Amino acid sequence: MPKPVVPEEKRRRRRPTRSGTVLSEALIVETALRMLREHGSTGLTARRLGLALDADPSTLYRYFRGMDDLTLAIGDALIGQALEGWAPAGEWRRDLREVGLRIHAAYVAHPQAAVLTTSRVTGRANELAADEAVLDILRTAGLPLPDTVRVYHAFIDQTLAFAALDAASLALPSAALRADENQWRSTYAHLPDDRYPRIAEAAPLLAPRMVTSAYPTALDMFLDSVEKQLRADLSSQAP
Amino acid sequence: MPKPVVPEEKRRRRRPTRSGTVLSEALIVETALRMLREHGSTGLTARRLGLALDADPSTLYRYFRGMDDLTLAIGDALIGQALEGWAPAGEWRRDLREVGLRIHAAYVAHPQAAVLTTSRVTGRANELAADEAVLDILRTAGLPLPDTVRVYHAFIDQTLAFAALDAASLALPSAALRADENQWRSTYAHLPDDRYPRIAEAAPLLAPRMVTSAYPTALDMFLDSVEKQLRADLSSQAP
DNA sequence: ACCTTATGCCAACGCCATTGACCTTATGCG
DNA sequence: CGCATAAGGTCAATGGCGTTGGCATAAGGT
Structure with a gap:
């Protein structure tokens, strides 16, 4: 089992990165959305995302199983945004x-x-x-x-x-x-x-x-x- | 101008590759379609396509400006296939x-x-x-x-x-x-x-x-x- | 105040597309 | 018929990518 990937709600220790930012699933997805807007749909890469977060690219694998998993999280965030504050x-x-x-x-x-x-x-x-x-x-x-x-x-x-x-x-x-x-x-x-x-x-x-x-x-x-x-x-x- | 890319109808010399196959835009697109079917939508790479054609990957750049150009050719081939033999x-x-x-x-x-x-x-x-x-x-x-x-x-x-x-x-x-x-x-x-x-x-x-x-x-x-x-x-x- | 372990970091692997220089051979012309 | 030319195949190298295993360190329960 090389990649445990602790689910967000189970996270306890929030160790800041070398530069002081504290990571979270939400922060990563937000940052990814911003990078997509700025660099285009092919501009989201693990290395660049790591750079933008001031974290090593491999750190992302503590939060998502891979870039594909991150992609799904981004999609779900869009749907969430769509229905935010909506009620029938x-x-x-x-x-x-x-x-x-x-x-x-x-x-x-x-x-x-x-x-x-x-x-x-x-x-x-x-x-x-x-x-x-x-x-x-x-x-x-x-x-x-x-x-x-x-x-x-x-x-x-x-x-x-x-x-x-x-x-x-x-x-x-x-x-x-x-x-x-x-x-x-x-x-x-x-x-x-x-x-x-x-x-x-x-x-x-x-x-x-x-x-x-x-x-x-x-x-x-x-x-x-x-x-x-x-x-x-x-x-x-x-x- | 590093990449001339001779248009298909202007091609005169059809030098066979090392292994004897003679390339053409149509052959490349066909092979690419087969590879896509076999390896999935992310399975089409210049290296693999070269391998399947018994040609060096860089040869592809004599026919298409890049993988994106090849992609467009594949798309057009699909439309062509759709309306092949159709008349109003x-x-x-x-x-x-x-x-x-x-x-x-x-x-x-x-x-x-x-x-x-x-x-x-x-x-x-x-x-x-x-x-x-x-x-x-x-x-x-x-x-x-x-x-x-x-x-x-x-x-x-x-x-x-x-x-x-x-x-x-x-x-x-x-x-x-x-x-x-x-x-x-x-x-x-x-x-x-x-x-x-x-x-x-x-x-x-x-x-x-x-x-x-x-x-x-x-x-x-x-x-x-x-x-x-x-x-x-x-x-x-x-x- | 410890000890455990979650979490960040590093270095390395094997892919990828693309390029520029080189070589070879099919072709058009004399 | 043979030669010059350049089209087109090949090689080697570059820099980017996702991903992984090992390691270090600090957060938090006790």
């Missing part, structure tokens, strides 16, 4: 909409981190809490279990899928290459209109649109569908 | 559905490769052809340009987003850890029902569902919306 209002549609937008926003707010962690099932506390919340909203609204399961699946997948896509496009242009919309324009607008007539005619309209997210629209369409389903279920169940 | 039938709904399903299927068929390349704008030939095709379907159906642009955006994003998500979950369980559905069950089914009652009650139903894709359903919902839009546009335009 009791109206299923409003609640579900809020959860979706919050999760999407949290990922998009940390695009470089999101790229690493979206589409990872962390199985950690905050993720479980979010799943429990969504399921509870639907069940409390009166949706039967089988429908709840189906709707939950679609909701989570759609939210995460758009979050991942939007985050990726925000995180992509690694350095100065971005110029966001300009980057897109420079790729597509200068194409020969004889070979790509449709792209050529659409390019001017496409450029500004491609930098916005389609998620809110998709979410509202999704909620309409849930509402229809819910009405059908309730009327057949108690006519 | 002239019915917009059927055509659009086919394009969406084909792209989604191509990515999901190479999950490890898809993880690397989804949400990358390659700007290469096959990708441009796909964009042109989608735009042409919508314009030919009679959709005005602004609506076409909006619908195109949503269509591409939704397709890629689901493709990325589904591919990621397929590529995830790096080795034997997968056991697909069992993996999911083992994470969620053994939770305390007092803290997570909704997850606990849903787990048995959730497990089988989470391993399927929600994309086809979402696509058909999307097409319904396009149809409605199209009808509105056509009637207002020629009453």
